[in-house]
Amino acid sequence: MFLELTVQTNTREQMLDITGDIKKQLSKSSIKSGLCVVYTPHTTTAITTNENYDPAVKTDILHYLNKKIPSGWGFSHSEGNSDAHLKSSLIGAHETYIIENGELRLGTWQGILFCEFDGPRTRKVHLKFIGV
Amino acid sequence: MFLELTVQTNTREQMLDITGDIKKQLSKSSIKSGLCVVYTPHTTTAITTNENYDPAVKTDILHYLNKKIPSGWGFSHSEGNSDAHLKSSLIGAHETYIIENGELRLGTWQGILFCEFDGPRTRKVHLKFIGV
Amino acid sequence: MFLELTVQTNTREQMLDITGDIKKQLSKSSIKSGLCVVYTPHTTTAITTNENYDPAVKTDILHYLNKKIPSGWGFSHSEGNSDAHLKSSLIGAHETYIIENGELRLGTWQGILFCEFDGPRTRKVHLKFIGV
Numbered sequence: 001m002f003l004e005l006t007v008q009t010n011t012r013e014q015m016l017d018i019t020g021d022i023k024k025q026l027s028k029s030s031i032k033s034g035l036c037v038v039y040t041p042h043t044t045t046a047i048t049t050n051e052n053y054d055p056a057v058k059t060d061i062l063h064y065l066n067k068k069i070p071s072g073w074g075f076s077h078s079e080g081n082s083d084a085h086l087k088s089s090l091i092g093a094h095e096t097y098i099i100e101n102g103e104l105r106l107g108t109w110q111g112i113l114f115c116e117f118d119g120p121r122t123r124k125v126h127l128k129f130i131g132v
Numbered sequence: 133m134f135l136e137l138t139v140q141t142n143t144r145e146q147m148l149d150i151t152g153d154i155k156k157q158l159s160k161s162s163i164k165s166g167l168c169v170v171y172t173p174h175t176t177t178a179i180t181t182n183e184n185y186d187p188a189v190k191t192d193i194l195h196y197l198n199k200k201i202p203s204g205w206g207f208s209h210s211e212g213n214s215d216a217h218l219k220s221s222l223i224g225a226h227e228t229y230i231i232e233n234g235e236l237r238l239g240t241w242q243g244i245l246f247c248e249f250d251g252p253r254t255r256k257v258h259l260k261f262i263g264v
Numbered sequence: 265m266f267l268e269l270t271v272q273t274n275t276r277e278q279m280l281d282i283t284g285d286i287k288k289q290l291s292k293s294s295i296k297s298g299l300c301v302v303y304t305p306h307t308t309t310a311i312t313t314n315e316n317y318d319p320a321v322k323t324d325i326l327h328y329l330n331k332k333i334p335s336g337w338g339f340s341h342s343e344g345n346s347d348a349h350l351k352s353s354l355i356g357a358h359e360t361y362i363i364e365n366g367e368l369r370l371g372t373w374q375g376i377l378f379c380e381f382d383g384p385r386t387r388k389v390h391l392k393f394i395g396v
Binding site: 002035037039040041042043068069073074075076077078079082085086088089090092093094096124126128130131 | 297298299312313314315318320321323324325327328332354355356359360361362364369370371372373374394396
């Protein structure tokens, strides 16, 4: 099963919890065991897994990346968003999750986070569910 | 096939070679061709692939991350382990390996490493083997 | 379907676009829907997804990593390439792509990039196509 989600970001750098959207799509399928690939088709965004309980975790990650990889660093790419491209490759364009008993096998504190590094924009997220 | 391994870490930051444990589980299955997803359900740990021959490689990686992302950096998360959450997202919560002829298709010098960034703790690793 | 590509790098640090090679191999298969895992079996290389239109994006990423993680940093690994091992774990040894309608579901500006951090060398890339 292949699906495309739409995500709206509101600022240049943001980590958006999309766990609920993905669980909802999975619940509509009949897959009990398998894999779920979460993939971003944009080159200045990323997908990661991290804590979604204390919002300070997300703020801290974005703050550190912003301080260490500022958009005004000595980059040459004319669009001025090389920092966002670099962050995208450091965090990564996809994550793969395990499905067991019809549910995502996440840890207690884990959420699936869409990372925006060059927003605000309307973005897409690709989901592929594989049953086995 | 879904499995949960238990891993014991002994210090705050550590890279533990779990290749042997995963190979052992694979050998118990009848899968000859497919994928193996190695996933950590914790938000201050990661999974990576790297050299497991010279232990200095692991020491060097941890030393660099520790120097550049110290726990005392200007983070706001009250638990004081934002450095560990950040390292987790930079390295990543999973790796996917190819299975051919009933074996993991690793490179000569590659090992599967469980990365602890907020230990010592008893941790879990999730394994999913997919046959095709 | 499992395949091994050969890649030749020409300098110590390089990002090589291998999208065309992978699309070509996929077109030879009969897979219409599934996953494609792109995996490097070397410990001083990585696989990433990023823009392949403006070459400055690749140059900027390599330039930043080279400045922030120089090979002469205080590493102890005797081969002198710990910087390359670290970059490999930061970017990651694999990426997974979604196959729909017989094609890789990449974004408009996305390419699949082989990252060399300790070249020049002749390298291998492992491909696994899974149909569902």
